[in-house]
Amino acid sequence: MGDGPKLSVCIVTYERPAFLERCLRSLEAGLDADAQVIVVDASAEDRSGLVRSIRASAIYVHAPHLAGWMTRSRNEALRHARGEIVTFLDDDVVLRPGWESALLAAFADPSVAAVAGRTCNGHDGEEHYALPVGRLLPDGRLTDGFASVQDGLVDIDHGIGANMSFRRSLLAELGGFRDDYPGTALREDTDIFLRVRALGRRAVFAPDAAVDHLPAPHVRGARFDTRYKLYGRRNHMVLLARDGGLGSPLLRKWVGGQFAAVGRSRGISAKAKRLGVTIVGVAWGTGAALRQAKPRPLPPRREDALGRELRAALGDGVSASHPERTRGEGGR
Template identity: 65%
Template sequence: MSESTQVVVVDASPESDRDAVHVAFPTAEYVHDTSVAGWMTRARNVALLSVKGRVVSFLDDDVVVRPGWQAAVLAAFEDAAVAAVAGRTCNGIDGEEHYAQPVGRLLPDGGLTEGFASLPTEPVDVDHGIGANMSFRTSVIARLGGFRDDYPGTAMREDTDIYLRVRAIGGRAVFAPEAVVDHLPAPHVTGARFDTRYKLYARRNHMVLLARDGGLRSPVLRRWIGREFRSVVRAPGLVGKASRFGVTAIGIGWGALAAVRDAAWNPTPPTRSDAKGARIRAALDEAAA
């Protein structure tokens, strides 16, 4: 990264690690805030209070940036219509550079395509991106009032949420395959990466995501619920089917309760109007002045 690049590190660990951060990035702005422990998206919002540039990128702490990443991100933003960029995130899996479906799409049945490790020949338009490697125009993040930071558990769908909100205000998002990071997933503090807890939160948070994007009356939401229950028959064996049905029923039921509280009959406005959103907006507007 260039010497003029601002680096903000938010550390929610019990003990400060400022010295180690400054060894790697001497000019980094280090924020030690234990109140956001277990809430990655709240840490993102804390970081936004310090951001000063025209483009802000978010990288997870378990990725390694490849040479050329920054240049590729900035090149994608040379198109004035682009409001958000999803970078390529490689997982070291053989064949992951090939993906048969369109990358990063919200499907009519409420499902999401992925393909963020794939290698198309040029940037492609997407509906959503991956949180480990995502970038936005700071002015767009300011207008939105930052991230919605109430997706619990592993914060699954917080990244999809911000991209769909960008889309809702007319912004364009692209997948930039030259903006590459290598993802080296770290162990979860609680539980395994894809355990039952993960699957429950995945369904709960996806339900809230679709309800916010399209409203509780959204046909996409209804189709997704049907899709999830139909997938039960594809689980192997009776025990597998029973397990998947239980996780699906509990996760969707939990999500329905959360959606009634966190969404509305019609789509939720994409811009935050609460005090946190106003604070983030004011900080970013002041930095841009």
């Protein structure tokens, strides 16, 4: 990898040309000239002219067949990534000054395999967060805090998809993203970070590698609508089942917590609505988990055809420096 760029920045986009343009202008102003930029666009219209008018060297992949599948678009970007560090940014973020240097400084520590950068949403008080950042809790819930200000690097269990980076060798070892988190794609970013953890690698939150998240409207539905909540429950159950197996105590505790939360809703109407969403979401998630998980944790490395293809495209990341057996492999 010594002949390639230090950094590849991947943008996945779908029918949001104004936000894509804003993001690309931010990259053009904030990245070194030799950084690789890759855009995978699932929109109906080819916008290669727009992309290359801003950054002539950008790789543009027009892939309308990937509409509705964010992680499949992410994997498409990996086919073209040549940087030692591979970043994924949402198309509705802009870089804050110093983002690239802060990111590379975090990876200067050889123990760091993955980085979640600070993602600022403009909400009052978001720079303060009382809980540990980016943790998977014993009851199956996830903590947030990715907009908070911290004193240096913070070890995390999971990161945020709007601003996440990995060593290319690690993505090769993993065989890319699991690309079957549908709908809103909730938890696809959590999934890959938990797989990093399952390999015994280190992920950190780097607050100085900051972006401003200026949310674009969803092409279908709205954030936090019923569709969003249903997919959230479905995908969270699949996530926990894959990470801990179908018998995961975290999965059982999380489901119990969802029903307990119904009783804390205010008013009969709110209770009834939340109960309905919880029943449907948990039932859907149960069916999906039974199909897509196993009694024991899934191996973090993809060994299917796509995983092997992406491993070859990225360069095999399995090396003698990491000979340990990983959870869910071998004699489990």
